[in-house]
Amino acid sequence: MKKTFTILFLLNIFYLYGQEKSPCEVTYTYNVNDVNQITDFVNKSNGHKVISWRWDFGDGAVSTIPNPRHVYMQTGSFIACLTIKTEDSCESTFCDTVVVGLSPTDTNALFFISGNVFAGSNLLPSGIALLVSKVNSDYVVLHYTTIINGHYEFSQLSFGDYLVYAIPNFNLNVNYFPAYLPSYYGNSTSWTDATVIHLYSSLNCNIFLECNNTLLYGPDTISGSLNILDQSAFEYNIYYGNWFGNIGQINLGKAPNIPVLLLDNNDEPVRFVVSDENGDFRFTNLPIRIYKVAPEKPGFDTEPETFNMETSASSSANCSFYIGTNSISIGISNPDYSERIKNIKVYPNPVTESAVISLFSEKPRKICISVEDVAGKEVVKKEIFESLGNENYFIPFSNLKPGLYFVKIQSDQMPSFTQKLIKQ
Secondary structure, eight states, rough: HHHHHHHHEEEEEEEEHHHHHHHHHEEEEEEEEETTTTEEEEEOOHHHHHHHEEEEESSSSOOOOOEEEEESSEEEEEEEEEEEETTOOOEEEEEEEEEEEEOOTTTSSEEEEEEOOOOOEOSSSSSEEEEEEEEEEEEEEEEEEEEEEEEEEEEEEEEEEEEEEEEEOOOOOTOSEEEEEEEETTTTTTTOOOEEEEEEOOEOOOOEEOEEEEOOSEEEEEEEEEESSOOGGGOOHHTTSSSOOOOOOTTTBBSSOOOOEEOOOOOOOOEEEEOOTTTTEEEEESSEEEEEEEEOOOOEEHHHHHEEEETOSSSEEEEEEOOOOOOOEEEEEEOOOOOOOOTTEEEEESSSSSEEEEEEESSOOOEEEEEEEETTTTTEEEEEEEEEEEEEEEEEOSSSSSSSEEEEEEESSSSOOEEEEEOO
């Protein structure tokens, strides 16, 4: 009896010592129903009076109950994390990979792409990685995953060509330095220069974020919005994920979570922001310079919009981008534009046979009138010499299919004018 007591006493000392050293150890188990993808999570944490549980299921959904049930809307692998906090302020997190809807014995989907994301010589603390499928000239964002302590992973993948795009999560309301930018595998900020991953076996693909060392501080602001024209081509299941805690109710006309790059006059990216739940974005504290703004969406051609803040009478400018089938078109609004729009009228709207463009000019100038469809394809183009005073110009629509079009008017030393027209 004495020997047994001694052993139990020593075990109790070891247990108490372990508890003092690690007062809140967190772990969990899970079970996936392969038929309907319902996943039951069971909290297995040890700690003195746990007062809160926070689950991040890796698909944008969260829970605060001890043992939640969650339905994954997509198949794939997800990094699910549980964070607990005790009444004595101990906090700890445990993450595991949850595989949903794919059998490990599926010989057509046995491969993975994983790697680390670096910001300089350090691992990126937080962010999102996108997996993009490339088939010929078609790009589709298939999955997203949270970058945790620099690591990302996409598993259960089939043969094919892919891009991986890493979007860092920084506090963009502060003037951080140096500026690390969203980057593809291959160290490019643009999908046109990204390295394609030819997947024939599992691969490790580290990403090193592009960096800009330009210091920016000044009085100017550039803001704008991202609008969805072709709802059938937009990956709502990806971009409406609650990546950074900023997504609420779905608005089918707005594009959230799209990286928007701020470029200098040499087309070098210097900063980025991510559009919010309303599709809005904003760059603040900018020095008085010439800038370009370009949303970045894999496979979508975007012509950057230029803002010359050196000649602008205002410290703020605004623009709107329209996401079509495979391109992003531009509409612009700033103080000079407000004056310009007073001298331009486009009618009727809707249009059937031809549109009338009424222009009033205070001096002669050469202008270009073009019409683009929702995919960004130019269907009408006309160059004219705008004379002094008021002139009317007729643009034929009779040969165009019914739908939405953009009338663009451009001239030297004046902001572009864009108006939507509906062809009946």
